[in-house]
Amino acid sequence: MKLYGYWRSSAAYRVRIALNLKQLTAEHISVHLVNNGGEQNSAIYHQLNPQHLVPVLVDNGEQGELTLSQSLAIIEFLEDKYPQHNLLPTNxxxxxxxxxxxxxxxxxxxxxxxxxxxxxxxxxxxxxxxxxxxxxxxxxxxxxxxxxxxxxxxxxxxxxxxxxxxxxxxxxxxxxxxxxxxxxxxxxxxxxxxxxxxxxxxxxxxxxxxxxxxxx
Amino acid sequence: MKLYGYWRSSAAYRVRIALNLKQLTAEHISVHLVNNGGEQNSAIYHQLNPQHLVPVLVDNGEQGELTLSQSLAIIEFLEDKYPQHNLLPTNxxxxxxxxxxxxxxxxxxxxxxxxxxxxxxxxxxxxxxxxxxxxxxxxxxxxxxxxxxxxxxxxxxxxxxxxxxxxxxxxxxxxxxxxxxxxxxxxxxxxxxxxxxxxxxxxxxxxxxxxxxxxx
Incomplete structure (x- = not known):
């Protein structure tokens, strides 16, 4: 997995905690939200997330790469796909x-x-x-x-x-x-x-x- | 079930659609967001939701009444508890x-x-x-x-x-x-x-x- 994030982004911070709690590893790729006019606004990043926000998770999917935005959707995906060390109660x-x-x-x-x-x-x-x-x-x-x-x-x-x-x-x-x-x-x-x-x-x-x- | 909402609230509107798609019924109780200084700010409503926001869903729970705020949490709860007419794909x-x-x-x-x-x-x-x-x-x-x-x-x-x-x-x-x-x-x-x-x-x-x- 690859996680596009930024050290100070609260939403990226959430996904980092979730990955750690689930003992999953990802390659962390920095998207600097301030330098260069905000790297999240680049044409390359637009292809990953037209919302121009971090984080984005890229995981191997059933039909090629799955590219996901929105931190809570990413975390629910991790919970669904990798149920070990659950982040939501079962009840x-x-x-x-x-x-x-x-x-x-x-x-x-x-x-x-x-x-x-x-x-x-x-x-x-x-x-x-x-x-x-x-x-x-x-x-x-x-x-x-x-x-x-x-x-x-x-x-x-x-x-x-x-x-x-x-x-x-x-x-x-x-x-x-x-x-x-x-x-x-x-x-x-x-x-x-x-x-x-x-x-x-x-x-x-x-x-x-x-x-x-x-x-x- | 009871749904505390307001006709113009987008978040209450979401829950109304979800209930309808699932063919579930609820008693709709109006919390007027403008009249009387905003009824969501009343002491009585504070007991239901200290966020002073609509909607709130009240359902019979395993241990008495379950009182839930936040529209997406309510809809995910409906999806978990009443899986018919699913609102999320199974994949x-x-x-x-x-x-x-x-x-x-x-x-x-x-x-x-x-x-x-x-x-x-x-x-x-x-x-x-x-x-x-x-x-x-x-x-x-x-x-x-x-x-x-x-x-x-x-x-x-x-x-x-x-x-x-x-x-x-x-x-x-x-x-x-x-x-x-x-x-x-x-x-x-x-x-x-x-x-x-x-x-x-x-x-x-x-x-x-x-x-x-x-x-x-």
Whole structure:
């Protein structure tokens, strides 16, 4: 398998954790989101992903190469094809709760706070740097406040009980991102505790941005 | 089952289509997103969903009532629990492609263009109504341009071949929304063709916003 990603991309970080938890290996190919006008905008990358986003996974398929975009679709594919070390509970209701928590991050927080959106706010909407940071903090606080309630019903050492899952895979990159932007996490004890727990696992630690070969 | 939704919510619209395609019925309970300061912000609704978003599905679970938020998690739950009239292909690679297209809408377009985000842009970021519309159109055009390429590889009468799937379930509400905001769809012939095809199916037509009891 090949994973096209970028060290600081939260979505690529998710897939790196998933691969590690499943003990799968992939060749990591860096797509630098800033240099050269953003390598994700190149004509070559367009062939891989017309969305011009990372990550993209390329795997051997039944009919030649399978090229997949969207991190959660990639992770569900890994779960379907390589069921060892499952990332979703086997019980249908438990699976649903884990997916719900994962999407509360992937659909409600991350899309609003990623690089291209923050750039568009400043460059095209004329929003000040201070207001950009207010925007950023607003959506994370809103999302984390709700998630903290969900976690209080379901978490143990991890988001859902005592086993890492798709929810932790989404949470950890979002917390990494929040820490980078100096967000105060004091109001979110469950989130902080799960962050600390995940850092103890090599699958998470090895997937961290600073551990990637393209980190700078 | 009970579905808490709102006639114009794209995410509730998705779940309505999914229920119809699966020939499942639910009691539809309206949560008015505008009246009374937004009923999703009430203390009662907070108990159902601390994210203060629709939809929420309540189903009988193994251990009492299961209360689920996030439309894609709800639809995957319906697919797991009620496998009849499947919304995802059975082949692992095909499932992955359908999920990838669905998430290209649910994670890259809809989160940026929904009501609360547009309200925040104007009320808190001081963005003009004209710039708000520019923002709205930008993210839809960006997303639809990429999706149109993906569809050219996979679509038949529907997003993936000749059977409606999770991808159509996400696409149709987004197109409905785009039409409401007078977006020119001429550059997206596959999307327009799939829209037309879906309108012929009762499962989609009956789920349309104007057909809901709380439409006004």
């Amino acid at each position: 249908i209701e438990d699976r649903a709760i884990v997916r719900s928590m994962a999407q509360a991050i992937a659909c409600e927080i991350h899309p609003l706070d990623n690089l291209r959106v923050l750039q568009y706010l400043v460059n095209e909407m004329g929003v000040s740097e201070a207001d950009k940071m207010r925007w950023y903090h607003h959506w994370i606080h809103l999302g984390f406040t709700a998630l903290e309630v969900q976690l209080s019903h379901h978490c143990g050492r991890f988001c859902f009980g005592d086993k890492p899952s798709l929810a932790d895979i989404c949470l950890i990159p979002q917390v990494y991102n929040a820490k980078r932007f100096n967000l105060d996490l004091a109001a979110y004890p469950n989130i902080v505790s799960i962050w600390d727990e995940c850092q103890q696992l090599a699958a998470f630690a090895d997937a961290a941005p600073e551990q990637q070969h393209d980190a700078s | 692992i690679e095909d499932r992955a492609i359908v999920r990838s297209m669905a998430q290209a809408i649910a994670c890259e377009i809809h989160p940026l263009d929904n009501l609360r985000v547009l309200q925040y842009l104007v009320n808190e970021m001081g963005v003009s109504e004209a710039d708000k519309m520019r923002w709205y159109h930008h993210w839809i055009h960006l997303g639809f341009t990429a999706l149109e390429v993906q569809l050219s590889h996979h679509c038949g009468r529907f997003c993936f071949g000749d059977k409606p799937s999770l991808a159509d379930i996400c696409l149709i509400p987004q197109v409905y929304n785009a039409k409401r905001f007078n977006l020119d769809l001429a550059a997206y012939p596959n999307i327009v063709s799939i829209w037309d095809e879906c309108q012929q199916l009762a499962a989609f037509a009956d789920a349309a916003p104007e057909q809901q009891h709380d439409a006004s």
